Every structure is written in structure tokens, then in C-alpha cells.
Amino acid sequence: MMIGFVLLLALLTAFPPLATDMYLAAIPHLQEVWGQPLAVVNLTLVFFFVSYCVSLLVYGPLSDRFGRKPPLISGLLLFIAAGLLCALSTSIWMLIGARVIQATGAGAASAISMAMAKDRLESGIRERVLSQVSVIMALAPMISPMIGSLIMEYLSWPWIFVAQAAMGVIALLGVITTPESHAGGEGDSLRALVRSYRRVLVNGRLMGVVACNALIALPLFSFIAGSSNIYIKGFGMGETVFALFFGANALCFMIGSMTCMRFGKRIGTMRMITLGYSGIVAGGLLILLLAASGSASPLGFALPMGIITFSLGLGRPPANNLALDQVRRDAGTASSTMVFSYFICGAMAMFLVSLNWPDKVIFIGRLSTAAGTAALGLWLLIRKRLVSSRRGNNPAV
Numbered sequence: 001m002m003i004g005f006v007l008l009l010a011l012l013t014a015f016p017p018l019a020t021d022m023y024l025a026a027i028p029h030l031q032e033v034w035g036q037p038l039a040v041v042n043l044t045l046v047f048f049f050v051s052y053c054v055s056l057l058v059y060g061p062l063s064d065r066f067g068r069k070p071p072l073i074s075g076l077l078l079f080i081a082a083g084l085l086c087a088l089s090t091s092i093w094m095l096i097g098a099r100v101i102q103a104t105g106a107g108a109a110s111a112i113s114m115a116m117a118k119d120r121l122e123s124g125i126r127e128r129v130l131s132q133v134s135v136i137m138a139l140a141p142m143i144s145p146m147i148g149s150l151i152m153e154y155l156s157w158p159w160i161f162v163a164q165a166a167m168g169v170i171a172l173l174g175v176i177t178t179p180e181s182h183a184g185g186e187g188d189s190l191r192a193l194v195r196s197y198r199r200v201l202v203n204g205r206l207m208g209v210v211a212c213n214a215l216i217a218l219p220l221f222s223f224i225a226g227s228s229n230i231y232i233k234g235f236g237m238g239e240t241v242f243a244l245f246f247g248a249n250a251l252c253f254m255i256g257s258m259t260c261m262r263f264g265k266r267i268g269t270m271r272m273i274t275l276g277y278s279g280i281v282a283g284g285l286l287i288l289l290l291a292a293s294g295s296a297s298p299l300g301f302a303l304p305m306g307i308i309t310f311s312l313g314l315g316r317p318p319a320n321n322l323a324l325d326q327v328r329r330d331a332g333t334a335s336s337t338m339v340f341s342y343f344i345c346g347a348m349a350m351f352l353v354s355l356n357w358p359d360k361v362i363f364i365g366r367l368s369t370a371a372g373t374a375a376l377g378l379w380l381l382i383r384k385r386l387v388s389s390r391r392g393n394n395p396a397v
Helices: 002-013 015-021 024-034 043-066 069-087 092-120 123-137 139-154 158-176 190-201 204-215 217-234 239-267 269-292 298-324 331-353 360-390
Strands: none
Touching: 002 015, 002 092, 002 158, 015 043, 015 092, 015 139, 015 158, 024 092, 024 139, 024 217, 024 239, 043 069, 043 092, 043 190, 043 217, 043 331, 069 092, 069 158, 092 158, 092 298, 092 331, 139 158, 139 239, 190 204, 190 331, 204 217, 204 298, 204 331, 204 360, 217 239, 217 269, 217 298, 217 331, 217 360, 239 269, 239 298, 269 298, 269 360, 298 331, 298 360, 331 360
8 A cells, every 4th residue: 555655656746757858859859840949949848837836836725625636636637638738739839838738737746745645644754755756756757758769769749748648647547546635624715725825934944945945946957958958959969868868867866865765864864955955066066167177078967967966866855854844734735835936946947048058068057056055055054943843753863
């Protein structure tokens, strides 16, 4: 039962990478087919995440009021229908519109999956399960570009979205057969929703961790949106080789999450988060150092990005669990706020990296260094308050 629940959480949490990374290899092709610049084609990513983030703010409170399954099933049905609409798109603008609808459905998966984990698992078990979910979820950006590249080679780009719709069907079947984890009833009006968000937003410890995690989304999503342009157009890679490099980066995330899962109790939650944010700073500085030395190569970019994604895998699961520990009610609202802030920063990073920078590698290096430094600085400011709040429950801090 627990294994099935962990797999379902991993699939639901992986909806954003599955819905984006699978067609990254098709972006240069879509530029040529529809005669559009990268900044326009990347709007299929940017608007996806903007719509996705807005929907998160709705699904969480709805799941607190009506239970987890009804809004989750509705969102999955919308995701499936929109995936088929994406496959039928005949212009970039039709694809952008379909992606907005697809994102509205995908938001249910991420927001409510975190709330389900809060409902069913105690804090210590939940941290370990979230690490397991991160390990499994890391397979999504490893496998997705490869699937997309194979589809591009043997079929055509619309089949990528058909495959995404099929993924939605699998998730829907899993949700239908999973017992409800929350009976609902928390608030029955718009006023209650506003009160729920107010309680969450004035929770200083919660919002401090949320802000740190939002900042570290900037380097990751700038890499996701810029990677195909950097590797395929900048370094002249084929789509299959690009998928391997992108998958290797995701493998680093998986190793980070496995390290968290294996050594979490020994290292301690607080130290893992500190190491994670520090590693992002180190990776960003290494990108800039190699670029300044003239070592511009696929490997010279992939290695420091691997450090960054390893650090994300190490620090994000315990930070997510720490954030959930700060609430006793409004779990759906807190989950929505946490995921919203992470992905809205990701959407901003996708837009920024799509601009006409002289060197996107240097831009990602600067963004990683700045975001990691800001997250680490804020974390060190709030860490003492969080240590005092957890010391009685978790001695390994």
C-alpha cells in the first residue's frame, strides 16, 4: 500500500517536468516549422507555468474544503483533454493556448499531492517519503527528453502531447483507486479561503522556507528553458545527444535526493538544507570561472550544472518537509503557496533566459550565483528560529 502511494505521489509531483521536458528537443524544430524566434516558442513554457501557478492557489483551498480527490480528478481530466488539444495545434498561438489549459489541469497534481503527504504521513516518515519521491521524480527529466527525441525521430511532435495525455490517464486511474485522505470541511466560503491564506502568509517560519525554496528555482528553470538552445544550437549537438546530457543532469538531482534519503538522519535536516544552498552558489561560481577561462564546452557547462542539481536534490526534500511542519491546519493552502512560489519563480527564469543574451551560459551562471547566495543568506537568518521550533521533536538538527 505504501509503495503504491509513494509511486502515485511521485507521478503527480512529476507532472511539471513530464509536461515540459518531453518536448524540449522539439523546440528548435517548432522554431523552424512556424518561423518563430526562441522567445516566442518558449512562451509555451512560460505561460504553462504562469497558468500552472495561478491554478495552484485555487486547488489547495478547494481540497481543504471538498476533500483531495474531487478537485484532483477534475484537474487530471482537464490535463488529458488539453494534451490532446495540444497535439491538434496548427499554430504556435493555438499551442500556447492549449498549454495554458493543460497547465490548469496539471496544477491539481502538484498542489494536492503535497497535501496528501501531509494528511497520511507523520513528519519523520514524510521526510523520508519525500526523499523517495524526489528520487523517483528525478527519472522524469532523465527519461522525458529521451522519449521526446525518439518520438521526434520516428513519429512527429504532436505525439509527444498524446503521450502526455496517456500519462494523465495512468495518474487518473491511480487517484480513483486511492482512498480519500481528507474528509474536507475546512471553510465554506470565499471569506474562509481568504482567512486560510492570511494564516499561511503571516506564518513567518513557513514563508521564510518558502522564499528560500522559490529562489533556488531560478537556476533550475533557466537551465530547462535554455538547455536545448545552448546544447543543440550553441554546441551543435543532435537531439539524442542533447537528451543524454539533459538526462545526466537529472541523474545528479536523483543522486542528491538519494544522498538525502540515505544520510538524512545522520547529517540532519538543517545541515542538508545549508549544504544544498551552498552547493548552488558553488556551481554558479564554477560556471562563471570556466566561462571566463575560455573553457566553453558541453562538459564544461554540464559539470557545474550537475553540482547545482545535486544540491537541489539534497536540500529541497527536507526544506519541503520543514515547511509543512510549520502548519497544523490549512495544509492544502500551505502546499499551494509553497508550490506556487517555486514555479512562479521558475516561470520568471524561463522568460529571462529566453531573452537575447550574448551568452546564455554566463547568464545562467550569474543567476545561479545570485539566487543561491540570496537563498543561503535568508536561510541563515531564519535557521535559528526553526532550530528552536524543531529541537524538541528532532534532535538531529
